[in-house]
Amino acid sequence: MDFGKYKETRHLKPLQIPNKEQLLLDVSNIEDSFTGRSDASIANTFIFEASHLIVNALALFELGYFDCAFYSLRQSLEAAMTMMYLYDSEEDVRKKELEKWRTEQHFPMYAGMTKYLESNESEFKDIKSKLSAFFEETEKVKKRLNKYVHKQGFDKLYASRNNPLSRIKGKFDDVEFINEFDGYVVSCIGTVAVMRLAIDPMPVLLNDEEIYARTGDTITYPYSDEFIEKYIGFDAIEKYKRTSMYTQHYDNFMQEEKQNEAVSCVIKDKFVDVRRADEILNQGHLLPQAALLGVIALENIESVTKFYTCGGFMMYFSNRDSLRQKLEWDSRQFNNFLETNPSTNQPFDEVFISAFKLPEGEIFLEHNQEITANDIYNIEHIIGSFENDPHQKFWTLS
Template sequence: MSAFIENIRDAQNKTNKYVHKQGYSSFYTTQRYSWSDHREDKVYLKIVADFEETLKVAIGAVAMYRLAIDPLPVILMDEDMIMRSGDFVTEPYSEEFVDKYIGLKNIELYKQTDIYQEFKESIMSHEKQNEAVFDIIHWQIIDRSKFEDITKQMHLLSYMDRLAVVIMMASTKIPQVYIEGCFHYTSDVKATHSDTVIGASYYEDFFANKGNNNFNVPFKDGSYISRIKINGEFSYIESNGPFDNMEIGVLNHIAKTFEDAYIAQEKQLKSWLEEQKK
């Protein structure tokens, strides 16, 4: 990528001339002229043009330095690869951003590097997610009408994702769920209010004076809040109406099933670790 690096060096040389060779007054010329009556002055316009070009090169340089760490911002620009990826914090670069600050030709050269090719190979080895599962993994949105598609790729979902899906399917009254108070999932059912509170402490305080009442506690704007406990952690379930006894029974069954599965896995892991010590 010699042409890209050379362009950065040219911009550095121009900037060094302004800052180091032309002195203090040149460094502050733009600020001085911006408040004068000489905004159409050719010297001023040249300084502004050089500044904008240097800024553009600097943004491109930082963007490329980011890619030296990992290629995710470019990897995730590819729809086929983003549909195979996990829920990364990284966001993809846009086509417009790449074109303006890095250059499409430079990105194509970058895609030939080992770091990009190795990451691409890793991502492409993963199963491609269908739309319903992608929405859960990346946006924590669960659409009950797509439950059949979700079941086909349930193995791609995390523990939190699976628990949220099962809880949502327990009742169409549920618009959103907070797994362990922190992991927020929404559904195809609209909540009665627009507030979103994430944090176990909020719900712990809310239930502090509710005694042993874990279901159908009045919440916000006509909604209700309930909770189930799995391995010492509560998950909080909003509903647009009170749960009936059957729905409460289903939710309690979910809690027991997940806790039993967790305990079984813990025993299995402990047994395996003991075997490794021998």
């Protein structure tokens, strides 16, 4: 080993976190919970940042940079608090403070942001008052993290903890140290996940089957039961459900029509079970035009296997096999399909594409054999009905 490498690593003691892979998977619950609120899109940046900081903490700890790992955990809490402060304040305050943050002007620290939110009407104030025990534990963890950040105690120093004599004497227990760090990671993941709920309650709402069946294709994924149990606690979630934000959203969604399972799969998973086409079409009014027409085509034309919308960027698949071997496609191809005359029965590797313009977008049907002139006529007839009366439904092509 060269001298430079020796100088860089002699004070480090790499340690392995036994459940690191599971922790990394669990962080995905936060990353996948990004909000669809149009006025809070930048909040997703903070959600990702907090997640990255937790991931970085795990990597740093295993490399031996334990103080940096604890600091990264503390930063994850600060990133989450900044997110809440910027998007849980009054609109005029939010704009002013966001500009300060952008331009690196004087900006409040963690305690200052917390004090402001608690002294003004905010979602965080409501959440914290109902989850007081949860946030008391968070505060304890934050204080312990500060001990490492501010180097308070010999066990917080590389010169002491990783001193060769300390290692020989076994002065500091590595297993205990790993378990302590693991506990802080769990606490930070849970706290960031709860702070995320001050933006909107969708990660918890979507965990409820009744709500899930009444929502569209959201960009937010729900927190899993396992994640809630380990990082937040079902008791804390039940208390969160008493907040005004949650109850208002819940009541609004419960007024929507409940989707049957087959329709929900079309809307959320982009999957059409052709065997259940009748069930889907019974609630066809819940589908966008392209999806509705695609389901009708799948039910009535045996060679249709899937369809695309949004210029080819969105694909709906079915339980019917396609003869096309490739799995990838290029959106530029779909632009050509739409502009070609005629736009039907165009070769697409081993299969065919038929493109149709709709009042709301377009649809590209993929089929194993050419479709007939009668099929094309009937499809265009349905499209015409959309133009004349978007709410009128035609359930067959014949």
